[in-house]
Amino acid sequence: xxxxxxxxxxxxxxxxxxxxxxxxxxxxxxxxxxxxxxxxxxxxxxxxxxxxxxxxxxxxxxxxxxxxxxxxxxxxxxxxxxxxxxxxxxxxxxxxxxxxxxxxxxxxxxxxxxxxxxxxxxxxxxxxxxxxxxxxxxxxxxxxxxxxxxxxxxxxxxxxxxxxxxxxxxxxxxxxxxxxxxxxxxxxxxxxxxxxxxxxxxxxxxxxxxxxxxxxxxxxxxxxxxxxxxxxxxxxxxxxxxxxxxxxxxxxxxxxxxxxxxxxxxxxxxxxxxxxxxxxxxxxxxxxxxxxxxxxxxxxxxxxxxxxxxxxxxxxxxxxxxxxxxxxxxxx
Amino acid sequence: xxxxxxxxxxxxxxxxxxxxxxxxxxxxxxxxxxxxxxxxxxxxxxxxxxxxxxxxxxxxxxxxxxxxxxxxxxxxxxxxxxxxxxxxxxxxxxxxxxxxxxxxxxxxxxxxxxxxxxxxxxxxxxxxxxxxxxxxxxxxxxxxxxxxxxxxxxxxxxxxxxxxxxxxxxxxxxxxxxxxxxxxxxxxxxxxxxxxxxxxxxxxxxxxxxxxxxxxxxxxxxxxxxxxxxxxxxxxxxxxxxxxxxxxxxxxxxxxxxxxxxxxxxxxxxxxxxxxxxxxxxxxxxxxxxxxxxxxxxxxxxxxxxxxxxxxxxxxxxxxxxxxxxxxxxxxxxxxxxxxxxxxxxxxxxxxxxxxxxxxxxxxxxxxxxxxxxxxxxxxxxxxxxxxxxxxxxxxxxxxxxxxxxxxxxxxxxxxxxxxxxxxxxxxxxxxxxxxx
Numbered sequence: 174x175x176x177x178x179x180x181x182x183x184x185x186x187x188x189x190x191x192x193x194x195x196x197x198x199x200x201x202x203x204x205x206x207x208x209x210x211x212x213x214x215x216x217x218x219x220x221x222x223x224x225x226x227x228x229x230x231x232x233x234x235x236x237x238x239x240x241x242x243x244x245x246x247x248x249x250x251x252x253x254x255x256x257x258x259x260x261x262x263x264x265x266x267x268x269x270x271x272x273x274x275x276x277x278x279x280x281x282x283x284x285x286x287x288x289x290x291x292x293x294x295x296x297x298x299x300x301x302x303x304x305x306x307x308x309x310x311x312x313x314x315x316x317x318x319x320x321x322x323x324x325x326x327x328x329x330x331x332x333x334x335x336x337x338x339x340x341x342x343x344x345x346x347x348x349x350x351x352x353x354x355x356x357x358x359x360x361x362x363x364x365x366x367x368x369x370x371x372x373x374x375x376x377x378x379x380x381x382x383x384x385x386x387x388x389x390x391x392x393x394x395x396x397x398x399x400x401x402x403x404x405x406x407x408x409x410x411x412x413x414x415x416x417x418x419x420x421x422x423x424x425x426x427x428x429x430x431x432x433x434x435x436x437x438x439x440x441x442x443x444x445x446x447x448x449x450x451x452x453x454x455x456x457x458x459x460x461x462x463x464x465x466x467x468x469x470x471x472x473x474x475x476x477x478x479x480x481x482x483x484x485x486x487x488x489x490x491x492x493x494x495x496x497x498x499x500x501x502x503x504x505x
Numbered sequence: 506x507x508x509x510x511x512x513x514x515x516x517x518x519x520x521x522x523x524x525x526x527x528x529x530x531x532x533x534x535x536x537x538x539x540x541x542x543x544x545x546x547x548x549x550x551x552x553x554x555x556x557x558x559x560x561x562x563x564x565x566x567x568x569x570x571x572x573x574x575x576x577x578x579x580x581x582x583x584x585x586x587x588x589x590x591x592x593x594x595x596x597x598x599x600x601x602x603x604x605x606x607x608x609x610x611x612x613x614x615x616x617x618x619x620x621x622x623x624x625x626x627x628x629x630x631x632x633x634x635x636x637x638x639x640x641x642x643x644x645x646x647x648x649x650x651x652x653x654x655x656x657x658x659x660x661x662x663x664x665x666x667x668x669x670x671x672x673x674x675x676x677x678x679x680x681x682x683x684x685x686x687x688x689x690x691x692x693x694x695x696x697x698x699x700x701x702x703x704x705x706x707x708x709x710x711x712x713x714x715x716x717x718x719x720x721x722x723x724x725x726x727x728x729x730x731x732x733x734x735x736x737x738x739x740x741x742x743x744x745x746x747x748x749x750x751x752x753x754x755x756x757x758x759x760x761x762x763x764x765x766x767x768x769x770x771x772x773x774x775x776x777x778x779x780x781x782x783x784x785x786x787x788x789x790x791x792x793x794x795x796x797x798x799x800x801x802x803x804x805x806x807x808x809x810x811x812x813x814x815x816x817x818x819x820x821x822x823x824x825x826x827x828x829x830x831x832x833x834x835x836x837x838x839x840x841x842x843x844x845x846x847x848x849x850x851x852x853x854x855x856x857x858x859x860x861x862x863x864x865x866x867x868x869x870x871x872x873x874x875x876x877x878x879x880x881x882x883x884x885x886x887x888x889x890x891x892x893x894x895x896x897x898x899x900x901x902x903x904x905x906x907x908x909x910x911x912x913x914x915x916x917x918x919x920x921x922x923x924x925x926x927x928x929x930x931x932x933x934x935x936x937x938x939x940x941x942x
Binding site: 310311312315316317318319332341344345346347348349350365366367368369370371373374375377378379381382383384385386387409410411473476497499500501502503504 | 554555556557561562563564566567624625626627630631633634636637638639641642643644645648730731733734735736880883884885886887888889890891892894895896
């Protein structure tokens with residue numbers, strides 16, 4: 174600007190002009206000196222830190238030194254230094270979290286829903302909502318009135334979470350709160366969920382529900398340890414969803430909805446065993462035969478979600494379709 | 506008045522005279538703060554009783570808050586268009602507008618970060634995003650790029666401001682002591698030497714280059730929050746460009762509105778001239794034409810094929826529940842303004858203010874049109890739920906919480922423009938040949 178530069182700066186400039194590659198002006202060398210001091214300091218701190226941690230390690234090594242022989246999961250004996258072994262001390266909550274994320278080894282749970290038998294008894298829904306302490310408008314499973322087009326017959330379709338093998342909800346979760354378990358189900362950790370609802374947006378099956386307000390049994394359940402396989406206690410501001418009744422599977426029982434059905438709609442079982450059991454008749458059948466002989470299909474499989482729920486088409490029904498007056502939302 | 510013969514003293518006085526606490530400022534800030542407090546009370550209710558105080562439910566689970574988030578990210582992109590793109594290709598008339606655009610960019614980018622927290626069911630668990638963050642989730646991408654863009658924009662606002670702060674500090678004596686003190690801290694001991702000017706120019710140039718990809722990234726990633734799902738109306742490969750071009754529309758209109766009020770209230774008629782309004786009008790018309798083109802793609806292509814889900818979606822927009830809003834947005838906020846802006850007479854300050862307001866409001870509702878209708882008709886029917894689960898209506902508390910973001914943005918813009926020169930003094934002086942570069 175129009176002000177005259179300060180005399181010092183002027184001098185500096187002259188010096189620079191006179192010896193462009195020569196000596197550095199004073200100011201610069203002072204800065205360099207400070208920089209060097211800083212480097213030496215940082216080096217000293219790093220060195221001391223390294224020495225200190227080495228010392229700790231050496232001391233710890235003296236305490237260890239004992240070897241232990243262990244059997245691994247794939248039946249191999251390995252020798253492990255006692256230093257590398259840690260006592261397994263987990264609180265009941267931590268244990269439930271751990272096994273909830275690990276799943277049940279060796280299983281591949283699968284649903285088969287026979288639409289030709291569903292009469293919209295809605296007992297699956299009641300059983301599920303009471304097991305998971307849900308409000309009446311919160312559905313882990315819902316029965317929908319479906320009709321492909323005006324020339325085809327309407328039918329009732331129970332719709333749980335499809336427990337996709339390529340779950341869009343799990344892909345979009347920012348915090349790994351919802352996750353795919355090796356044995357099949359997609360679960361939700363409501364102690365981690367931040368309530369962004371991206372999973373609701375991503376799910377093409379509208380399978381997810383949210384605790385918009387205080388959960389139904391919030392006061393009663395508050396003190397319970399969190400069971401990730403049952404999602405109780407429910408928590409405000411978090412997602413809740415169908416869990417394939419993972420808590421029941423751990424006890425070797427059929428899911429709540431499956432055992433509650435009075436009409437024999439549900440088959441549930443293990444894909445690895447190729448066997449599914451009907452929740453009403455308790456009859457166990459071969460999964461591959463059931464799917465092959467009945468023209469089984471999956472819901473919107475063209476989306477590439479790879480659902481773990483199969484549907485058997487609503488053919489040969491021995492009862493009329495009865496529309497429910499509660500299906501269409503009504504203005505109050 | 507002859508623009509060329511303004512002395513440096515006069516220029517400094519003109520551009521700094523608004524830096525004083527007058528009655529208008531106190532009343533305006535009082536209004537903003539009271540408004541903000543009322544809205545924050547609404548947010549306290551939401552913290553207490555949960556997201557359920559808003560109208561969003563299981564099916565339409567993203568409502569006003571998310572539309573508003575998209576709008577804020579969109580508007581913040583204007584900093585990149587005006588300073589970044591136009592600045593880098595050496596367009597001169599943007600000099601007095603660059604800082605206004607940057608201020609808007611910083612305020613809206615900062616608020617975008619806050620607005621998204623308002624939409625969280627568990628804001629107390631925000632830290633989980635950093636503790637357990639999965640980089641596969643577009644939300645993580647969004648968090649990273651919005652933060653980056655905010656930092657870059659803040660630097661791009663601050664660094665060119667340093668010489669001006671030093672200048673104002675030196676040249677004015679009517680300012681209160683605390684403000685002078687703040688200035689001397691913020692000016693970082695700046696003195697006007699060629700070396701220091703070169704450093705600033707270099708920094709600004711690097712920032713201008715960096716800000717272009719980061720701005721493109723924030724809005725593309727924001728569009729991916731929707732486009733990464735399979736829902737009709739969101740499942741579109743065009744969504745990135747759709748959002749980015751739309752962002753320029755809302756941002757340009759925001760700058761025009763700000764220009765109008767700064768010019769009027771801060772008496773900057775000799776610096777933000779009719780010529781600048783005309784140029785901004787042309788820019789707005791241009792970005793709207795591009796946006797119109799993208800809109801035609803976005804609606805005609807699925808509309809021609811009419812796949813079942815797309816057909817339902819388009820029907821809802823064109824003739825269904827959202828028809829009035831949709832046509833208001835498309836005609837009132839896009840087509841009509843384009844036609845009006847063709848006329849010279851309409852590119853004068855006052856008509857431009859009204860056009861920009863219509864475009865700005867239209868741009869807000871456009872985000873609502875993008876976010877909400879899609880969720881009202883998912884693939885499977887919505888049954889056995891209360892009426893408000895199927896049809897989304899925002900609640901009063903929700904509207905108040907949404908308004909709070911506008912109050913906060915206006916407070917930031919007001920404070921920045923009040924205590925720092927709205928128009929770059931040094932650059933203007935250089936451009937008019939009053940000081941050498």
